[in-house]
Amino acid sequence: MVVRLLPVLFACLFSLGCGSVFAQEKEEQDAASDSANVENRVVIDSIIPEKHTIDPLSPSKAAFYSAILPGLGQIYNKRYWKVPLVYGAIGTGLYFYVTNKDQYHRYRNAYKRRLAGFNDDEFYNIDGTPNEDGSPDVSMDALRRAQEYYQRYKDLSLLITIGLYALNIIDANVDAHLKQHNIGEDLTLRPMIIPNDFNAKTTVGLSLSFDF
Known part of the structure; x- marks a missing residue:
């Protein structure tokens, strides 16, 4: 009876051993799968810095807009505080131009009437009282x-x-260039102080670094 039970006992032990091996392998596969999922999640959640994009046409656009309408290029560059300065400068120049032009025409018209033989211009008798000798005031x-x-x-x-109008165009163009200037950490220029091993003195210089 005992001899008959031995094969059955061996079969049960073999089945248990195989089941344990299969279970251990499944646990290792599940752990590896979880680890891969974790790694994938870390890669997906990682932050990739975005490189600064440069629009080569931006300075030309800013200059073109300022040429069409003064101050429009500054608005395009989002330098809104410059717009009052642009109009104040150009407006002041126009004010003096118009004022000097009006004064020029006043004296020119009076001069032309004098040449034509008239004595009724505004500068002939300014105070309303004629001179004793009949000469004009001016x-x-x-x-x-x-x-x-x-x-x-x-x-x-x-x-x-x-000149102020041209300066408005130049300012918009240069400002658009400067907005796209690379000031990131990939390109750095910094001062450096390095001790000199030969003469035990300090060497001062600049360090230019490129990171790719």
């Missing part, structure tokens, strides 16, 4: 000098206004 020579004076400053005001 002579022909004074009218000519006034024309030259206001003509000169009229032209100067126009040149300054054109």
